[in-house]
Amino acid sequence: MRSKNKGPVVQRREQVDGTTTDQRLLDSRGPTDWVHADPWRVLRIQAEFVEGFGSLADLGPAVCVFGSARTPADHPSYAQGEELGRKLVDAGFAVMTGGGPGAMEAANKGACEAGGLSVGLGIELPFESGLNEWCDVGINFRYFFVRKTMFVKYSQGFVVLPGGLGTLDELFEALTLVQTQKVTAFPVVLIGTAYWSGLLGWLRDTVLADGKISAADLDRLVVTDDVDEAVALMTAAQAEGS
Template structure:
């Protein structure tokens, strides 16, 4: 049996064999140990980071309204969670939204597949990892990133909302960052939906009992997210928030136009 060579995606490039480095760009960026000459290379990294932002903005700027769907890469295709994510992708596409995922397997693949099956637009925002994770076959537009924080910016900037299905640390990272952005009003009219009441129930109880109970969050912070098992409800929440945002923008534009038309 032929032995497969190691492989890693690095931004737009793929490297194999002896060219695969021992660490990722994120690891080297965040590592403060080692020779002092790394300090002098950081200004040059800024140019690479800038290039990733430019590439992401350029590729995603003309997307229709989109929703980011998160969940575990380890979810099996024959599981109920995979089916739920696929149904969600289909429903979002039928409602006129592009579906953005991390581009990997599991829940991400299911969401992308559902969008494609419904004739919608399927987007994958990949990331360089120490272990290889290929872009799933249902991605119409795939972009590879070196840096997590650049990728996270793209998820937020080009989404009307987040929907999180059962997942691990990566899903929790995206979820709580989204909630923090909404709580601090860095983003507005941005719905966050958790799908899977049985999976998320324990965490929600902890938020209520430990965070709210000890005064670490406010009562109204519990309204920043919705938990449901219903695909139609999840899509309805996205649609209603999107309409409310559009109405607010229209009112603001009309107010500006009226003010401009008034005699000075």
């Protein structure tokens, strides 16, 4: 059965439309009457911020876990995600993900089964059908930029499992905010040395070598295969910031 979450609304079968709210906001093609409609969209954007702030204000210490929605349940990264979710809960953190399948589901599952708080912040997409079943608290957003604000505002750090473009987007968003001092004491840990070594090599040998970033920017990234090390770094950062 076709299904799509559109903010708080669920569409099924013939009611599923083929566009997203972000797409309609950013698409400047077509009739110019969008000029008159955009100011009213501010109210919807405001409502998403209010809903997110209100739902997450009492969340407590939390860590965001990112990773591919395409990670199958029998993949080693899925098992790592479950272990990570469980150990973050044991360390006193809530676990927050994008709420989707794959690596996100794994982290939510580990957190939920460990008896901790498992949070999913979903996004309206034409090819995903809502939050995974392991989210104890779930919010569906229409706008990526609102969702990103929630990830950064209500987490003490990011742990990043192997992923694709969406995962890279969140990774570099965090690094940019740290580099520009929009956020402080915000650790970013990549799990999977074999997966991430090519990216780190390019950043070091090309981007850094050409003077586009500083060595300190690279130092902000920790790459490991050890889930315990990732959790320890989150715990140390929380202690430092408290």
